[in-house]
Amino acid sequence: MDYMQAILQVLQPEALWATGVGTLGGILIGAMPGLTATMGVALLIPLTFGMPPVEGLNMLIGIFIGGIYGGCVSSILVKTPGTPAAAATVLDGYPLAQKGEAGKALGMATIASFIGGIISTVILACLAPQLAGVALKFGPSEYFSMALFGLTIISSLSGDIIKGILSGLLGIFLACFGADPISGSLRFTFGLTGFSSGFAFVPALIGLFAVSEVFVQLENILDDKVKKIKISGVWPSKKEFKSCIPTLIRGSLIGTFVGIIPGTGSGTASWISYNEARRASKTPEKFGTGLVEGVAATESANNAVCGGALVPLLALGIPGDVVTAVLMGGLMIQGLAPGPMLFQEHPEVIVGIFTGSFVANIFMFIIGMIGIKYFSMILNIPKKLLTVAIVVFCFIGSYSINMNTFDLYTMLGFGVLGYFMQKFNFSQAALCIALILGPLAESNLRLGLLGTDNDVLAFCASPITIGFLLLSVFSLVWPLIRAMREKAKAGAQPTGTSAN
Numbered sequence: 001m002d003y004m005q006a007i008l009q010v011l012q013p014e015a016l017w018a019t020g021v022g023t024l025g026g027i028l029i030g031a032m033p034g035l036t037a038t039m040g041v042a043l044l045i046p047l048t049f050g051m052p053p054v055e056g057l058n059m060l061i062g063i064f065i066g067g068i069y070g071g072c073v074s075s076i077l078v079k080t081p082g083t084p085a086a087a088a089t090v091l092d093g094y095p096l097a098q099k100g101e102a103g104k105a106l107g108m109a110t111i112a113s114f115i116g117g118i119i120s121t122v123i124l125a126c127l128a129p130q131l132a133g134v135a136l137k138f139g140p141s142e143y144f145s146m147a148l149f150g151l152t153i154i155s156s157l158s159g160d161i162i163k164g165i166l167s168g169l170l171g172i173f174l175a176c177f178g179a180d181p182i183s184g185s186l187r188f189t190f191g192l193t194g195f196s197s198g199f200a201f202v203p204a205l206i207g208l209f210a211v212s213e214v215f216v217q218l219e220n221i222l223d224d225k226v227k228k229i230k231i232s233g234v235w236p237s238k239k240e241f242k243s244c245i246p247t248l249i250r251g252s253l254i255g256t257f258v259g260i261i262p263g264t265g266s267g268t269a270s271w272i273s274y275n276e277a278r279r280a281s282k283t284p285e286k287f288g289t290g291l292v293e294g295v296a297a298t299e300s301a302n303n304a305v306c307g308g309a310l311v312p313l314l315a316l317g318i319p320g321d322v323v324t325a326v327l328m329g330g331l332m333i334q335g336l337a338p339g340p341m342l343f344q345e346h347p348e349v350i351v352g353i354f355t356g357s358f359v360a361n362i363f364m365f366i367i368g369m370i371g372i373k374y375f376s377m378i379l380n381i382p383k384k385l386l387t388v389a390i391v392v393f394c395f396i397g398s399y400s401i402n403m404n405t406f407d408l409y410t411m412l413g414f415g416v417l418g419y420f421m422q423k424f425n426f427s428q429a430a431l432c433i434a435l436i437l438g439p440l441a442e443s444n445l446r447l448g449l450l451g452t453d454n455d456v457l458a459f460c461a462s463p464i465t466i467g468f469l470l471l472s473v474f475s476l477v478w479p480l481i482r483a484m485r486e487k488a489k490a491g492a493q494p495t496g497t498s499a500n
Contacts, residue, residue: 057353072295141444251298269305392412
């Protein structure tokens, strides 16, 4: 009966209002480059202090879910990832907008986010204690092998494998700037104090994708080749949706699993999901050219992380990512200690959070689908005004994170780098993946080797590590095998015309 009361409490008008407002606020925050879901949750925690526990927590969860989804809006419309989680959405979402199918791209992103969020919430509600136990088995070697598997995606993201690898190596090199993760000694700082913490990721991301696109658009404005883009329908066709179903399920499961592992996050999940969708596709060469399936892969995964990240927080008291670390503060403010005892002492709170996650995803879907035609109006703004607005948001977003002037230089530097990478067909996505996963791989490799006295065999002894290493080898070899098969298939076809 207590469970039923907890569910009914979430469905009260006051609780629904709090969840709805939180979700809407999260979408608006996520859509603004640089203003992440973490920032939104942190800013609004004080407002929840006087609320009932379930009502206040569900407002914060609404911000979390809405913020992760909101990042796709600016990614698709203006090639400016609103959040790091939406960086991979740029690859196919922005080309779709350029084709005049921005409505369809946003529609699929909303549908995929909803499906990913619902699937991960079902898994959260059913298997939270059991799945959280898997996260405890991850040590340095498991984290390193998972990061290595993610880095192998680089080989298949670029049309030119050599340029893709070079982009990835450049990203790993840039990730080495700043303090050594083990000893704390400074590397590649050139005596500049601004380099001591390395490159801040969000300003680098904004520069790499948004500022570089501003430079490209300035060329178009100067050349007077600006095209008027018309907005098409919101819903993907039945055929497109049917073809995306395996991708949506796969992305949701990947996002949930990655979310359960503490310290990973939605950015990692979306890149892994995108690569797996590309690998499973019969037409992988179409990815990156404006494919609805690419949007489905990234958005289902990054929103599924929301439910997955709550698993270790609620069941073990271990935050799954940065946002849930802030949510943990929200729980503590309410006098609730996350962990196994929470399930026994306050089961009504757990049920309320599960129910609130369902409600927040429903609100996200409704607000997202209604708002698409208003989001898409951005494309009707004159290019010159839109470019100026993007530049202003880039500066505000980059500076507001750490209030550090050096982050503005980081943004501009990566903007110039991204511009020239576009010019010479180097993979910005490969560099982005390396910036995310490079530090994770380095720190855990060194920690793991220190813990095993540099015994490589002991480092690789874990079954999880072996599994990820085998997946890494497969990820590297499979594109070559597929290329050889296609070449052999092409050679087997008759060169002459067929007789009819």
